[in-house]
Amino acid sequence: MLSHIIAGCLRFSWWRAFASGIQRKFFGEGVRAVPLAGHVGFDSMPDQLVNKSVNRGFCFNILCVGETGLGKSTLMDTLFNTKFEGEPTQHNQPGVTLKSNTYELQESNVRLKLTVVNTVGFGDQINKEDSYKSIVEFIDTQFEAYLQEELKIKRTLHSYHDTRIHACLYFIAPTGHSLKSLDLVTMKKLDSKVNIVPIVAKSDAISKSELAKFKIKITSELVSNGVQIYQFPTDDESVAEINSTMNSHLPFAVVGSTEEVKIGNKMVKARQYPWGTVQVENENHCDFVKLREMLIRVNMEDLREQTHTRHYELYRRCKLEEMGFKDTDPDSKPFSLQETYEAKRNEFMGELQKKEEEMRQMFVQRVKEKEAELKEAEKELHEKFDRLKKLHQDEKKKLEEKKKSLDDEVNMFKQKKTAAELLLNQAQQAGGSTTLKRDKERKK
């Protein structure tokens, strides 16, 4: 009934102007705004959409980056009114690792799948140059997983468990002076990949006046280093005011505690000191309530949207460009997925074939070279033996000569011997006859 009246009022005066404005701005040509003669009922569309989301359940992933001991786990416990897993870590980690835990939470009929990712060992090493790397890698891995799912031929995006990091709480140590260089370097590397919400941790260590100066210093350092932190959105009229107020309170100075202390007649979360009690949910004491309000109650959905439409798109664009994909320019044919894929594939196959050919050629070359080498060796070998053979032949010849000369000598000797014997025989005969005569004479 009420909606009828409202619809009636809206129908004429400013509606036409508003609608035509929207029409021109968003929908271009060919769209006319028409009035309705009654209640159609599509104003239930947001409810239909909301019901579907509630049935599906929500999911949110927070990454906590900060040095060991800054109260990251405690703050998570305080924010979500529960005790999450994890033992306090030591300071002796060799590098930065990321530990992630997923929890199912429920509040009235809303189911939330919350993943809390902690950086273990951040800031503990002597050389911290590579500290940011494992964080960037982790974030990229989640983007990559989503991209792969999105590119699959058969995909199930509507039931995909989104692990992309929606918010990064960056814990700044409460030194009261300025940001550490590790903080600046890390935040600079992360600001184009994730929504960064910087917070001053354990801010009960800083006095109010120091805190104001600290916040100013931090903000100016971030600006001068070009670090883009997450700004609460101010485009939606219903939350623009509160968001812009909160933006001016950044970075939030928080205190976390899961212990309860009795104040008045209520039990509140607090930290008890000899000189007083710091109440976590007291806005005069710290910005915890602001953080919770902004992070969870007002802008959770926006954080998710920004992650998907800005950070993820940037990652995706870079990744695709890296692989050589590009949109054809707008004047030529409209972009066709098929053609690009085919072209890419042909290029790619061509490259592979070329590589194969190159390798083959290289082998052919090596074979040739080796053959030449071996031929050379063979030649040398034959030469060597030819020489030896010649030597042999010379030797043989000499030997033959020697043999011959010996044979000559032997022959000569034989001749001499024969001649001599002949002579002797003759002489003997003569002498023998003489002897015989003598012997004969003797006998007479």
Add this chain to the structure above:
Amino acid sequence: MAQQKNLDGYVGFASLPNQVYRKSVKRGFEFTLMVVGESGLGKSTLINSLFLTDLYSAEYPGPSHRIKKTVQVEQSKVLIKEGGVQLLLTIVDTPGFGDAVDNSNCWQPIIDHIDSKFEDYLNSESRVNRRQMPDSRIHCCLYFIAPSGHGLKPLDIEFMKRLHEKVNVIPLIAKADTLTPEECQQFKKQIMREIQEHKIKIYEFPETDDEEENRLVKKIKDKLPLAVVGSNTIIEVNSKRVRGRQYPWGVAEVENSDHCDFTILRDMLIRTHMQDLKDVTNNVHYENYRSRKLAAVTYNGVDNNKAKGQLSTKSPLAQMEEERREHVAKMKKMEMEMEQVFEMKVKEKVQKLKDSEAELQRRHEQMKKNLEAQHKELEEKRRVFEEERANWETQQRLEQQKLEASRTLEKNKKKGKIF
């Protein structure tokens, strides 16, 4: 993997639905509805009745008032707002459908139109630089069945069979005020029987966990297909202003659930299931189109033994990556094999060379030995010879001496030393 955790107090994420609500209202909504049916079945009138607006008016005449020869596909976009919610409604009309004498393939322009919208969406989704992706895909197709009272015409069956896997088809009995309630019941039963017989998948209402809702859904299912009446005129009945059709015998009221199922259609189409129609289009029909399109791309030119009939779940990029890896592995193996063959051949040749060298060396040694043996033999022979000669010479000398001596004696004897 995920643990249940109990919360000790109010955190605040229960406001997420409100955040989603807020953002969706800001974004605005879109819906594309297609109407198909022979001319004169009251399609334009029904649209006007559904959306309580003069979508088709004197200024913007509906397709039925225009002359058409072949099946055209025409779009009209209107922006309507209600309760702060803005809806960009696109009505896709198909004038000329079923009006020709030969209606073969009259569904083709419609199928082409649906596919081209899917193609547009796929292309804009696949761009490297993606911007706002306007969704002009057809979310719902209202198919108007002529109220013959007998059953589905062959054209009806053919059309629904071809489109039920591309779009959410909701069949409607048009101009239902020409059927009595009993005729209508019969007609509906007959139609549903034929739909089941031909395995046509019309849009199904999703089951929910809510019992109340399920009961409503069951009630609707019993009334399918919905028999509707539309009207552009407002008539006064019992001092109430209603949309209806005036007959001499009475007024058929559009929004009276005893007269027709219009309110059921309106409630279902607009008030409760509009989002679901969009979701089914996105998650089922579009995904089917996309996977078929991409599978065709990937398997173009690849060996079909592994691709036959199976849609891989990998993306083309992953496919290429895998092919690349396979190729690298193949090349490595080939390299190793070639290397092995090379080494083996080299070894063989080197061995041969070595053998040859050894052989030659052996022969050389042999010859040397031979020569040495001959040398030795010669030396021995010479030695023997020398010895013999020396001996003989010595003997000769002795003989000579003896002979000399005896000769001398002879001579001396002869000289007078005769005894």
